[in-house]
Amino acid sequence: MFPTAEHVPALEILDMTGAMYEKLALTQETLESWLHVDALPLWRAHGFQGEAGGFVETIDLSGVATSVPRRSRVQPRQVYCFAEAGVRGWDGDWQAPARQGLTYFDRVYRLDNGFYGALATAGGAMTDESFDLYNQAFAILSFVYTAKAFPETTTEMAERASAMLARLKAGYAHPEAGFEEAVPRRVPLCSNPHMHLFEASLACEAQTGFDEAAWRALSDEIAGLCMHRFIDATSGGLREFFNGDWTPFDGEKGRIMEPGHQFEWAWLLARWGERRGNADAIAKAHRLFEIGEQYGICPTRKVAIMALHDDFSVADPLARLWPQTEWMKSAARLAVLSSGEQKEHYLQSVLDACAAFDVFLKVPVAGLWRDKLSAEGVFVEEPAPASSFYHILCAIYELRDCLQALAAQSPKAA
Numbered sequence: 161m162f163p164t165a166e167h168v169p170a171l172e173i174l175d176m177t178g179a180m181y182e183k184l185a186l187t188q189e190t191l192e193s194w195l196h197v198d199a200l201p202l203w204r205a206h207g208f209q210g211e212a213g214g215f216v217e218t219i220d221l222s223g224v225a226t227s228v229p230r231r232s233r234v235q236p237r238q239v240y241c242f243a244e245a246g247v248r249g250w251d252g253d254w255q256a257p258a259r260q261g262l263t264y265f266d267r268v269y270r271l272d273n274g275f276y277g278a279l280a281t282a283g284g285a286m287t288d289e290s291f292d293l294y295n296q297a298f299a300i301l302s303f304v305y306t307a308k309a310f311p312e313t314t315t316e317m318a319e320r321a322s323a324m325l326a327r328l329k330a331g332y333a334h335p336e337a338g339f340e341e342a343v344p345r346r347v348p349l350c351s352n353p354h355m356h357l358f359e360a361s362l363a364c365e366a367q368t369g370f371d372e373a374a375w376r377a378l379s380d381e382i383a384g385l386c387m388h389r390f391i392d393a394t395s396g397g398l399r400e401f402f403n404g405d406w407t408p409f410d411g412e413k414g415r416i417m418e419p420g421h422q423f424e425w426a427w428l429l430a431r432w433g434e435r436r437g438n439a440d441a442i443a444k445a446h447r448l449f450e451i452g453e454q455y456g457i458c459p460t461r462k463v464a465i466m467a468l469h470d471d472f473s474v475a476d477p478l479a480r481l482w483p484q485t486e487w488m489k490s491a492a493r494l495a496v497l498s499s500g501e502q503k504e505h506y507l508q509s510v511l512d513a514c515a516a517f518d519v520f521l522k523v524p525v526a527g528l529w530r531d532k533l534s535a536e537g538v539f540v541e542e543p544a545p546a547s548s549f550y551h552i553l554c555a556i557y558e559l560r561d562c563l564q565a566l567a568a569q570s571p572k573a574a
Contacts, residue, residue, distance in 0.1 A: 180507040181566060187514050188559040194526070195556050196250050199549070200242075202527035207546055208238070208257045214264035214284070215257070218543035223525045226543050227282040232295045235265035236302030237550040243302075243309035248557055258309055262302055269295075274327050293332065293339050293353035300324055300360040304367050314369035321364055322371050325378065336406060337385040348401035348409040351390040352421065358382040358428050362435075383432050386425060387444055396447035397470060398425050408470075415470040419456025420483030422448040423464070427490040427558075430497060442497060449490050453509060456483075461537055463516040477535035481520040481548050485555035487513035492562035496569070510559070517555075 206225050207216050215238040216225040239261040246254035268284045269276040276295050279288035300321050307317040332339045338354050341347070358379060365375035389406040391398050397417045401409035408414040426448040433441030455472040456464050464483035467476035491513055495506035520530045529548060532540040 177504050177507060177570070180504065180511065181563070181570075184507060184510055184514075184559070185563055187511065188556070188563055191514070191556045192560065194521070195553060196245075196252075198527035199552070200245055200250055200252055200254075200527075202525070203238075203546070203549060204242070204252060204254075204257060208261065210256075211260035211263050212284075213282075214268065215261055215546055216282070217547075218545050219528060220543040221523055221525060221528055221530075221541075223528070229287065230280050230282060231547070232265075232269045232276050232278050232280070232292075233298050234546050235261060235269065236295075236298040238546060239265065239302040240298075240305045241549050241553045243305040244553060244557065246309050247305075248560075254309075258306065262306055265299070265302070274323065291332075291342065293328070293341065293350075294356060296324060296328060297353055297356035297360050301356070301363065304360065304363045304370065307367055307369065314367075318367075318370045321360075322374065325374065334406075337381050337389075338406075345404050347404055348413060349404065349406065351386070351398065351400055351402070351425075354382050354385065354390075355421065355425055355428065358386070358432075362428070362431060379432060380436075383429065383436075383438075383441060386429065387441065390425070391444055391448070392470065395451075395470065395472075396444065397451050397468075397472070398422055398448055399470065416475060417451070417468045417470055417472075418466060418483075419452040419464045419468060420466070420480075420486045422452035422456065423483065423486035423490040426452070427486065427493050430490070430493045434497060445490070446494060449494055452487065452490075457487075457512075457516075458535075461519075461533065462512070463519060463533060464513075479533040481517070481529055481531050482551040484513055484517040484520065485551040488517060488555045489558045492559050496562050496565045 202223065206219055206223055209216065214230070215235055217228050217230045217234055218226045220226055239258055242254040242261065243258040246258065265276070268280050268286065271277055271289060275291055276299050277286050277289040278292050278295060280286045303317040303321045307314040328339055332343060334340055341349055361375050361379040361382065364370045365372050365379055389402070398421060399408055399414065400416045400418060400421065401413045403409055426445040429441045429448070430445040433439070433445060451472065452464065455468055458465050458477065458479065461479060463479040464487050465474065465476065466478045466480060466483070469475045488510060491506050491509040495503050495510065498506055519533070523530060528544040530539045531542065531545055531548060534540065
């Protein structure tokens with residue numbers, strides 16, 4: 161799918177960084193073309209069933225939507241995708257799925273207490289009303305991107321986001337920092353939903369019309385929790401599961417470190433650290449990336465795997481699509497924050513991550529993807545999950561942003 165070395169006009173570039181930039185620019189252009197020409201039209205036509213039906217959970221590899229139950233998180237993630245695609249210039253019909261998808265999400269999943277339930281049938285009947293911080297984080301993300309796409313909704317969306325934050329603080333605030341998984345407490349506590357709340361908070365603090373001070377405070381709180389609790393002080397690796405006092409969870413589960421999340425937190429901490437001028441956060445982001453790249457990439461399949469132990473030995477060799485996108489995003493963002501040989505290393509790593517991602521796009525119908533690659537290098541035969549789209553679209557647009565930032569840094573690279 162991507163351009164080969166002979167298609168890169170390397171002789172016109174004066175240094176290796178410029179040559180890699182040129183190749184990466186062509187790769188990003190190819191990816192964005194796939195996104196706009198193949199993926200978005202397909203998921204608009206077959207993955208969205210209007211205000212009455214919302215977004216489907218999966219599409220099989222022949223291009224037919226399935227009728228399996230729908231996780232709550234898929235709805236706001238797809239709202240984000242179409243709203244952001246519209247903001248970024250996709251000329252297809254993004255308005256209807258963005259607007260109507262949020263209406264469907266509210267109608268089917270919103271509870272009387274203002275939170276969102278977890279699961280519904282394809283017909284729109286709620287089957288699991290349980291609280292999950294993860295789902296509330298994506299609700300907030302959909303609110304802020306709806307405001308970005310439809311400025312006339314800014315006041316409403318800002319109020320909805322603030323109200324959600326107030327409910328979370330009132331009902332689920334952890335006494336030290338962050339949030340509980342349940343009241344009364346249920347363990348393990350998890351870093352993953354805080355990661356997505358961090359992403360949503362960073363978007364809210366930057367969005368005109370939102371309560372900047374409140375969202376900045378939340379971003380800072382989660383960044384501090386990550387740097388002082390989630391990240392191991394000795395190894396620099398990020399854990400997934402914790403006891404009620406934010407110490408590592410007991411037993412095997414407390415030892416898990418996911419390469420995809422090393423990359424994703426690296427991307428978020430790099431962005432936060434750049435905004436705040438916090439060198440410690442950026443240093444921790446570099447270390448998280450180093451762990452993900454050194455220990456989390458399979459040397460034979462050349463893809464990011466699912467899980468490591470805290471000694472960086474392999475815990476789960478399965479490779480899924482989404483960690484490849486987080487590898488792409490974090491390498492690109494850290495390239496922007498680096499110079500010299502380090503920048504060249506990150507640029508090469510972006511190209512490696514794009515190649516890993518491309519492995520999952522080799523499907524009969526363009527615009528779909530595979531999700532799971534076994535340790536033996538065999539794909540699981542299953543429909544394409546809609547939940548991957550959020551990762552994919554964000555990565556492709558992040559590459560665009562980082563390439564623009566790199567071009568501004570170095571006229572030769574442009």
